[in-house]
Amino acid sequence: xxxxxxxxxxxxxxxxxxxxxxxxxxxxxxxxxxxxxxxxxxxxxxxxxxxxxxxxxxxxxxxxxxxxxxxxxxxxxxxxxxxxxxxxxxxxxxxxxxxxxxxxxxxxxxxxxxxxxxxxxxxxxxxxxxxxxxxxxxxxxxxxxxxxxxxxxxxxxxxxxxxxxxxxxxxxxxxxxxxxxxxxxxxxxxxxxxxxxxxxxxxxxxxxxxxxxxxxxxxxxxxxxxx
Numbered sequence: 001x002x003x004x005x006x007x008x009x010x011x012x013x014x015x016x017x018x019x020x021x022x023x024x025x026x027x028x029x030x031x032x033x034x035x036x037x038x039x040x041x042x043x044x045x046x047x048x049x050x051x052x053x054x055x056x057x058x059x060x061x062x063x064x065x066x067x068x069x070x071x072x073x074x075x076x077x078x079x080x081x082x083x084x085x086x087x088x089x090x091x092x093x094x095x096x097x098x099x100x101x102x103x104x105x106x107x108x109x110x111x112x113x114x115x116x117x118x119x120x121x122x123x124x125x126x127x128x129x130x131x132x133x134x135x136x137x138x139x140x141x142x143x144x145x146x147x148x149x150x151x152x153x154x155x156x157x158x159x160x161x162x163x164x165x166x167x168x169x170x171x172x173x174x175x176x177x178x179x180x181x182x183x184x185x186x187x188x189x190x191x192x193x194x195x196x197x198x199x200x201x202x203x204x205x206x207x208x209x210x211x212x213x214x215x216x217x218x219x220x221x222x223x224x225x226x227x
Contacts, residue, residue, distance in 0.1 A: 010214040017207040024200040031091040031193045032083075038185045042084040042096035049100040049179050050078070058103045060096075062086075069095050071102035073117060078103055090186065094194035097180055098201070101172030112167045123161045126154040134219060141226045152219050159216045162209035169205050173198040 040048070046060045058076045062085040063069075069081050078099045084092045105113040130151060137148025177195055180186050186194060 007218060010211065010218065013207060013211045013214055017204070017211060020200065020203045020207050024197075024204060027197050027200050028091045031094075031197050032087065032089050034089055034190070034193065036088045036090060036093055036185075036190060037187050039088055040093065040185055041086055041088050042080050042092035043086070045093045045185060046078050046080065046096040046100050048183065048185065049097050049176075050103060052179070052183060053100075053104050053107070055103055055107050058100075060085075069099050071099045071106070073102075073106045073113075076103070076106075090190045090193040091197050093180065093186060093190070094176065094197045095201075097176035097194075098172050098198055101175035101179075102168070104175055105168065105172060110168070110171065112164060112171065116161065116164045116168055119157070119161050119164065122157050126157045130154040130158065138222060141222070145223070145226075148219070148223050152216070152223060155212075155216050155219060159209070159212040162205075162212045165205055166209060169202050173202055 043060050043062070050056070050058055050060070058078060060078045060080065062082055063079045064082060066081055066083065068079065069084055070079050071077070072079060078096075080096055080099065084095045086092075102113065104110075133147065133154060134151035137144075137151045140147055176198065177191065180194060181191055
């Protein structure tokens with residue numbers, strides 16, 4: 001595979017990513033219109049899931065923005081976007097339960113989450129300097145080829161992080177759906193809607209990982225062809 005093949009692969013993945021993003025938005029828009037039969041808000045779903053998993057030291061808070069939902073293991077907070085925090089529908093319930101799935105992973109030291117957390121400092125440093133190093137490495141490929149190799153190694157860390165994220169996200173969704181079914185906070189139809197919404201959300205992480213891999217291959221090909 002040469003650099004051009006890697007570019008073509010990247011374009012294909014970008015197109016697929018656009019399709020996945022579009023499908024994700026349409027699914028969440030659709031499921032956001034259907035009121036939850038239990039009439040629980042995203043915040044109430046999250047707090048209920050945490051309690052029923054024996055977790056009492058995690059706070060559920062509201063944050064601004066859309067798709068800003070996340071679990072912060074540093075200060076033990078489940079951060080829900082305003083719409084998810086307040087709304088009472090299958091989409092909000094699914095997102096809230098998914099983020100609590102990460103809190104459950106943290107509480108029980110889920111290995112993949114632990115591994116990802118350990119990579120965070122290295123990823124933060126790499127993300128800050130990798131583009132500068134890669135560009136300088138390409139410009140100076142003839143006189144200082146190892147600089148590009150350093151950039152490739154830095155980018156490889158972020159790619160590895162993307163792939164380690166996959167089992168973390170899929171497991172969080174699995175925990176969320178199992179709990180939603182056992183706790184009876186949703187009907188069978190609402191559970192199916194939540195499952196579909198989380199499936200498309202997970203696909204965005206798959207596309208991101210593949211995109212990162214194609215970019216990594218592109219720089220590797222440049223290094224191999226020009227050194």
